[in-house]
Amino acid sequence: MDVKKFLAAGIVFAISFLAICGCGTKQAAAVDMVQVGVAYYDQSDTFLTELLGCLRAQFETMESGRLHITMSIRDAAGSQRRQDDQVKELIDSGCNVLCINLVDRANPAEIIDLAREHAIPVIFFNREPVAEDMMQWDGLYYVGADARQSGVMQGELAADAVRADNNRIDRNNDGKVQYVVLEGEPGHQDAIIRTENAVDTLKNRGIALEKLSCGIANWSRAQAQNRMMQMIGQYQNQIELVLANNDDMALGAMDAYKKLNVTESALPVFFGIDGTQAGLHAVADEELAATVYNDKEGQAAAIAKLAVALALGEGMDGIAFEKGRYVYLEYAKVTSGNVRGFLGRGD
Ligand code: BGC
Ligand code: CA
Numbered sequence: 001m002d003v004k005k006f007l008a009a010g011i012v013f014a015i016s017f018l019a020i021c022g023c024g025t026k027q028a029a030a031v032d033m034v035q036v037g038v039a040y041y042d043q044s045d046t047f048l049t050e051l052l053g054c055l056r057a058q059f060e061t062m063e064s065g066r067l068h069i070t071m072s073i074r075d076a077a078g079s080q081r082r083q084d085d086q087v088k089e090l091i092d093s094g095c096n097v098l099c100i101n102l103v104d105r106a107n108p109a110e111i112i113d114l115a116r117e118h119a120i121p122v123i124f125f126n127r128e129p130v131a132e133d134m135m136q137w138d139g140l141y142y143v144g145a146d147a148r149q150s151g152v153m154q155g156e157l158a159a160d161a162v163r164a165d166n167n168r169i170d171r172n173n174d175g176k177v178q179y180v181v182l183e184g185e186p187g188h189q190d191a192i193i194r195t196e197n198a199v200d201t202l203k204n205r206g207i208a209l210e211k212l213s214c215g216i217a218n219w220s221r222a223q224a225q226n227r228m229m230q231m232i233g234q235y236q237n238q239i240e241l242v243l244a245n246n247d248d249m250a251l252g253a254m255d256a257y258k259k260l261n262v263t264e265s266a267l268p269v270f271f272g273i274d275g276t277q278a279g280l281h282a283v284a285d286e287e288l289a290a291t292v293y294n295d296k297e298g299q300a301a302a303i304a305k306l307a308v309a310l311a312l313g314e315g316m317d318g319i320a321f322e323k324g325r326y327v328y329l330e331y332a333k334v335t336s337g338n339v340r341g342f343l344g345r346g347d
Helices: 002-028 046-062 080-092 109-118 147-164 192-204 221-238 247-259 277-284 296-312 339-343
Strands: 032-040 067-075 097-100 122-125 140-145 177-183 209-216 241-244 269-271 291-293 326-329 332-334
Touching: 032 046, 032 080, 032 296, 046 067, 046 247, 046 296, 067 080, 080 097, 080 109, 097 109, 097 296, 109 122, 122 296, 140 147, 140 296, 147 192, 147 241, 147 269, 147 291, 147 332, 177 192, 177 221, 177 247, 192 209, 192 241, 209 221, 221 247, 241 247, 247 269, 247 277, 277 291, 277 339, 296 326, 332 339
Parallel strands: 032 067, 032 097, 097 122, 122 140, 140 326, 177 209, 177 241, 241 269
Antiparallel strands: 291 332
């Protein structure tokens, strides 16, 4: 009996000893858990789909034995109401940082209130809230790019092309370039600013322009094809230059010409912005004259770094902010001469 008691006491002691040691080791190798909630405006958007792919890859490379990161993604399918509900749900599920691509960039109030109430920092990206809303709380950040720069670069690329190949581009030889614009969503910081800066830059570089038409195609390839079909119907072979606010719309314009079987000598030159996979391939094939790279890898890296720093409350020192809480990545020009370097980036 005594021996049994002795043995039992020994076992209890051994178990408690192991348990204490176990806890000790666990504390030494404590795992940081970062639960990221991502909400974006519409899964049909090519650029965002590619950007989120980069973001996922970034979080994966940051994971280690000591850092565990989960990412939950919600698609708002174009409804701000739905996005507000999704954010509520992400908060309830325990996210400790939010990355938000607003549906309506002028209407972040509900999300800001929810985040502030729960003290969960927010990184807005790609669709920039107005400055007034960004000032509502100091847990708000933005990662994106400067729309003006992309417009200027597109204008410079187009001006260079007109200079280099004036006879081919000014097909009716009237000394002016007849152009049309395909524009993104009204109200998006990247739509009107890109157009204005591209056109102004062409003019500043001494290119005489004649605007034939402008159509809103909401970033969409299919809508751009429709708009372009209408414009071709109206202006036939007079269009010499197509400036599109993004690659998808430039590709949609090209689709319209293909559908109508227009001969190559009657095609305008097309310019996009983004450098999506399809856009880069079109530049490599010399169908798209040039594009402007919207640095999705850089944006994803900045979002990921900031998200982890905010969730853990450390590591903010290494981040280069503008105006305290903005991170803007540089655009870059892409032509058939340097496109290979960009095509390799996603690999
Ligand atoms: C991109 C577009 C995209 C839009 C979505 C822009 O910065 O250039 O391709 O559709 O963001 O918000
Ligand atoms: Ca002309």
